Amino acid sequence: MSDRKPDYDLIVFGATGFVGRILCGYLLNQKVDSSVKWAVAGRSQAKLETLVAELGARADGPPYLTADATDEASLRELCAQTRVIISTVGPYALYGELLVQVCAETGTDYCDLTGEPQWVRQMLERYQAAAQSSGARIVHCCGFDSVPSDLGVYYLQQQAQQQLGEYCDRIKMRVRAAKGGVSGGTVASGINIIQEARLSSRLRQELNNPYSLCPDNSSTVTHPPTLVPVQYDLDFQEWVSPFVMAAINTRIVLRSNALLGYSYGKRFQYEEAVLTGSSVKGWLAAKGLSAALTGLTVATAFSATRRLLENTIIPKQGEGPSQASQEQGFYDLRFWGVTASGKTIEVKVLGDRDPGYGSTAKILGQAGLCMAQDFAKSDKPGGFWTPASMFGNRLIERLVKAAGLTFER
Known part of the structure; x- marks a missing residue:
């Protein structure tokens, strides 16, 4: 783990994808800037500039950083700049492993919206020990599934x-x-x-x-x-x-x-x-x-x-x-x-x-915010968690208050 103090609380990686754009617009509408310092990231600088310009038409657009899902050095630099990463870059079985590895090794908290059970199992087997050692909390399946x-x-x-x-x-x-x-x-x-x-x-x-x-x-x-x-x-x-x-x-x-x-x-x-x-x-x-x-x-x-x-x-x-x-x-x-x-x-x-899109983006956004704002490292140890075991009632409260979900008898 690096002793460098992160510049951001939260980074959305894969921000220029379809769900990523919805998610960024949602975070902007939630006015999280007042309590969370966040940025967007992706592979294409041109697409990021376009996204930030679109978001900035409604308010001050977030900062952007470039990183490639296949470039370990760029991902390590990305993780050094944030406490939490939300990833929308899938299929995760094809493009997601390296970021999970880097997060697990650097102590960076992570959540995504994968629905690929075979890939989740592989990540558990390969990086659980590293996440437990570094303190990284990894939470897969933070969209409509599951x-x-x-x-x-x-x-x-x-x-x-x-x-x-x-x-x-x-x-x-x-x-x-x-x-x-x-x-x-x-x-x-x-x-x-x-x-x-x-x-x-x-x-x-x-x-x-x-x-x-x-x-x-x-x-x-x-x-x-x-x-x-x-x-x-x-x-x-x-x-x-x-x-x-x-x-x-x-x-x-x-x-x-x-x-x-x-x-x-x-x-x-x-x-x-x-x-x-x-x-x-x-x-x-x-x-x-x-x-x-x-x-x-x-x-x-x-x-x-x-x-x-x-x-x-x-x-x-x-x-x-x-x-x-x-x-x-x-x-x-x-x-x-x-x-x-x-x-x-x-x-x-x-x-x-x-x-598949609107609700998933809001759920994923609140999961990332919940991790960034509600759980200190001392509250939950590093490792691979599920939404219920990591967030529990805190995420339910957030989803009811700000993501359009209802839980009732």
Whole structure:
């Protein structure tokens, strides 16, 4: 670790990307300059100058710094100038490792919006010891995947303890409704996972293990599949279909339980799915969504069909919806839990922007601010944390106050 005093509290790396630009605009609108000294960073000086000029049209634009995700020296210089880095540079499995390594080695706190479980596992294995030694707090998955799920479970468990006197040992999350597109970066990350899995039997085995991100990488409890098949959910009295984000969200929630000292219990189970309705139409919708997900997975596994999709329906990286479309987006997530004694409880998490862009940018921004403002190095030791185990109620409070989320029974 360097003895040099950082110039900034927070740097947004990848600021000129689509989510990065939304994030910077959000920080500016929040007027964080009065309490946090922040800057933007990226590879292209010209794009950074354009971004700062655009931001400066509304107020004083933030300072900018240049750094390349593949250039270790530039990343070390970047880390020397800040206490916290927010990274939006993905797919992280392709472009994210070097920055995580440098942050772990220099004691620089870090958060991102990855949804790539195989990459998160690799980072844990390679840099956990360095982060613990340097004091760097590394928090992956600070966007729509997996903050609403992770903190939704955390919130439900607190309510269960207060109202029922015990934690739930089984929780379901169901997507009641959502509007908004998936980001090009998310799609690119998903395609990369599929391509890696085709070439690695070890990765295929890992992706079948819901406990792959837990410290001991296993459990004596048999956990349901992370992708729930089409079925009728008796607790919600509706048909359900697989939820694509369940693969990462389930693993983060299970890791949070482990990092919180298994406060949810050693036998805790969690699953996610999409509600499609109670009638025959609901069954047909569930079957259709499941078939579409399977078809997309198969199509992206082969180069010819993948290129066709990339040239037609899949959004490109750096592209995204208009401001108006983001503002028209939303999501409604319902959580249902049952205790060992059979008592049940329900809560919901609502978001006021599209999940893939507008809400993700606000969530990520508040995670970075929470790390910069609310947690001294003495409050949490270095290592790889999850949103719930690192931030807990402090981030819930921030999201409710300034990011358009609602947590309620």
